[in-house]
Amino acid sequence: MPQDSWTLSVVEGDEAVRESIGALAVSNGWGCRTFASARAFLDSAAGGDCLLLDWDLPDAPARRFLSYLRERHPALPVVVMTARDDRPTLARIRAAGADAVLARPFRFVELARAVEQAGAAPQCGERSGAP
DSSP: OOGGGOEEEEEOSOHHHHHHHHHHHHHTTOEEEEESSHHHHHHHTOOOSEEEEESSOSSSOHHHHHHHHHHHOTTSOEEEEESOOOHHHHHHHHHTTOSEEEESSOOHHHHHHHHHHTTOOSGGGOOTTOO
16 A cells, blocks of 8 residues: 555644644655544544544543444544553553554654554555665
């Protein structure tokens, strides 16, 4: 699959974080669509090849949103990002249906690894021509 046709969708409430992740993805050769809320993502009908979802959404509990996505789009790979790394939170995220969990803060290589773990890696998540 060509990298320029692969798209990461990002649902993140914090504008600065959302823009930063989008820029990181694009600078590494991925397509990226960003959304400020679960509602904005659903209203767009964007989908994408993988969803990067903030566990602390401003407009909806991420657990409920993830359950909704799993019912309607079971094949969509979902990576949940969180600043919490305690076992109960990680267990709740996995139980809610996340394919992978990404701890904040993270670098692109960690994002690419989580996307690959979720089963949606675009050519190993590397930029064209990168070693």
